[in-house]
Amino acid sequence: MRKGFYLLAAAAFLAAGPALAEDTVTIGFTASQTGKLNNDSTSQLRGFELWRDDVNAKGGIKAGGKSYKVKFVSYDDESQGTRVQQLYTRLITQDKAQFLFSPYSSGLVATAAIISEQYGKVMMSIGGAEEKTYKLGNKYLFQTYTGASQYLAGALDVLKHKNPKAKIAFVYEDDPFSKAVAQATRELAKKDGFTVALEESYSSSTTDFGPIINKVISSGADALLGGGHYADGSTLARQLHDQKAKLKWVTLLVAPDSPNFSKLGDSAVGISVPSQWEPQVTYKPDFGPTPAEFAKEFTAKYKIAPGYHAAGGYSGAMILQHAIEKAGSIDPKKVAAELNKTDVTTFFGKCKFSTDPKSHGLQIGHTMVLAQWQMKDGKLVKEVIWPDNAKTANIMY
Amino acid sequence: MPSSISQDVAKAGTFKPQRSFADEIYRHVREPFPWLIVIFTAVVGLAPVVMDDVSLRESLLLAAVYVTLASNLNLMIGYAEYVNFGNIVFFGLGGYIGVYLATSWHVNLVLSVLAGGVCVSALAYLFGRGILGLRGAFFALATIGVNEAIHAFVTNFEPWGGATGIYLSMDAYEPLGGPMSGLWFCYYLLVLVMGLSLLLSYAIKTSKFGLGILAIGQNEDAAAVLGVPTPRYKAIIYAISGFLPAVAGGLYFFKSGIIEPNGAFDLTTSIEAIVMIMLGGAGTITGPVIGAFLYEELRGFLLFSETFSHLQLVLAGALLLIIVLFVPGGLLGWLRARLPWLRKWLQ
């Protein structure tokens, strides 16, 4: 029975791709084609694919006198941890993947890392911002995003500047990532002398924020920090507007970053979002495309502007490519050693990994920006407002 | 399906009540079926080693978990005919207790998961006395409610990491000789738990207690009139059906390296276990095994195939509908109705 299925599956694969004669390097990963993470995972996947096409168009990755064409093998993890280990084992042992990309979201990354570590395969973690994952003793896991605890540091800086006595309400999704962000920020806020007026978490499937917003109003907060992912964040923004909560400052995670957020119209005005990357940033890359070039290429291919998930996917893959080329080999140990030494700037910003055994692979180079939706000539645009050296517009408070 | 059950009941009822324990064991050892279970378990346990195929191990591991879930749930659904929709709560809660003891208190893994099993069974017994007074759909709804209530509670329970859950560090596998051998160890234990589940199903079916349970399944009021202590029996079978899934939960989540509420108390997995039972044949011992393996193969196939991966949910749903409407006895019920000699071998 089993053999039969595998033969069928193998036949399907053979039919799908022509046999390659030249050297190839296989990169394996799972994406969330179905389930709740489907939206964010897909834009990351586009980033990967754009990179692959670019590299292959230029003849592949050049290492040690050879050039390797990039081949992807991927499966659907259904946004769940159930099959992640099975799929990654399969990617390594059957599909002979030499390198891995992580699944999307922190929990799945931790699950997959147990397999990749066993086989000593380098795994680029793109989309797992929660720091806990990198403090478990992994040696081959490398994070390209800024960690969760830094997400709202920028928003606090803005508040310090505008209203150092602000009363802050923390309202966040009850998931590993948002919770890690909110709790780290709450401690920072207390240290900075802000008052924490309210702290509420809500389940990921929440659609009715009425009760929470009433509590926010009752608490007399000036600012709201929190949110979670796209679905809940956009709802929260809309209902805050509908219920006329008189807040002076709202920073939400993830949701306002998406271009779709502008569909909220008036509800979106003034809402800010910490972002790993925005198309307007002006980083000078050491190699690869500039931010503007990337945005242009991406928009041309997918007819939609890239968010930071897409940019993160592309640049994470590019960092791996850089390390392979530096190492001159596709040996995982050598590539991991190069990644440990990495200290570069790409269109996505700086990249440097922690080599402390207690937090190995944690991203310590990359910094975030704060973007805000503003009305400009009757049109909603997302402007970078912080830090000062990257800003494209003034803060609207 | 009802006719085959009544035949089983008749068969199990032929033994005389006063029989020494040694006779009891001997009676089972003489039967071919328990040996089939032992052989099957050994084959599953050794197959990935012999074939040197880690991928096969991962696939068989999932199948072993499914068999454990399905065959213990079958005690409720197939034997007692009580539809437990929230059976996954055993798996999740057992997983949490096991992982928590093993990581935070550094208790030996085997002891941790056994403790998980005992706690869950005790809780199930207490709860069972309450909700098993409900019949039919009311009971089914109550089990969903229990699962969701515990899910919500664990999400808020900070010692277990709340919504984030518990992440295992690589050190957690050190007592087992590192992650590589730790995963093999978990695999052997899970296969063992699977084998024990099947033996348990067999032992209950051929015991006097099991006869009482099957009678409850056929007609609860009549069973009570005939002297079956129905409330106690129901609570006991409910508690028993929770033990091995809880142990499996501890092993499975330890092996996965992370446990969080949404993964641990996922109602879909609960329903998948029911689907496996239906696929193989409810009320039989072999049925849930066949169902679990078929289901795992099928989902795996749909997942790996490029053509079908987008439509896997649709195809799985359509298959289930066809079985429910046209083959309610499952594969085994269908086979046994046509090939009566199979009954001795595939109970």
Place this chain on the structure above:
Amino acid sequence: MIGILASVVDGVLVGAVYGLAAMGLTLIWGVMNVINLSHGAIIVLGMFVVYFLTGATGVSAYVGIPVVVVVGFVAGIIIYWMSVNRVIGRPILMSLLATFSLNMIIIGLATAAWTTSPYNVPVSLPGITVQNYTFTGTHIMAAIIAGAIAGILYLFLHYTRPGKAIRAVASNRDAAELNGIPTRQVLAMAFGLGVALACVSGALIATLFPFTVLSGGAYQLKSFVVTVLGGLGNPAGALLGGIALGMVEGLATPFTPVSWTPIIEFGLFVLTLIAFPRGIFAFTKA
């Protein structure tokens, strides 16, 4: 104080919509003893119907409600003949699985067609502001429509021939059959009606909150809670159950963290089942 009151009123408004959703579930149960596990998927269907309707024609979501009713009714009849008819009167497990398999099929197809991205139905109505608290117009409107539809359903069941036939079949199918009522057709109609109610509630929810293909699961669980509070098989009780649940949630939130609400909700659910298996509002059953 005003904060608590605001919270309760808001809870009641939304609760009425949940009550409407539960009414569909409970009607089907009352007439044919089937728990419809495709309920959540059908709610989602209602959401998408109203989404595409407003998107394509530009009419207000409220004008689209009658269309949603018709679509839901037809879908219900199709579902009934496809999967439910054969499992009527069989063990409860069979009907649970038959409807669950439909749930899988609908969700699977919908994911393939529309992905799991969130969607919004743009509606804006002026709200009412009391001190700092605002009751949004969409909430008030949804509650009014839910109440009106519940009223229409009551009149239909009590004062029209097909409505009376449904009630006759619900109370004793054999007797109804002997009196010349074509019970299978009546069952199909009742199922269609139940599905239509679920669809409408989905459409109303879509005017309040954004939704995805997977939103149905949460509303289905809520419907179960409401149904049990109101008494399985009792449509009037379902509306009251929904309002009661909204009230409890509204009362609880100012005092406990919002993340504890599900514990209260499902704790209440299990306790009600054990203590009052016929529901708290059993007296309303006609």
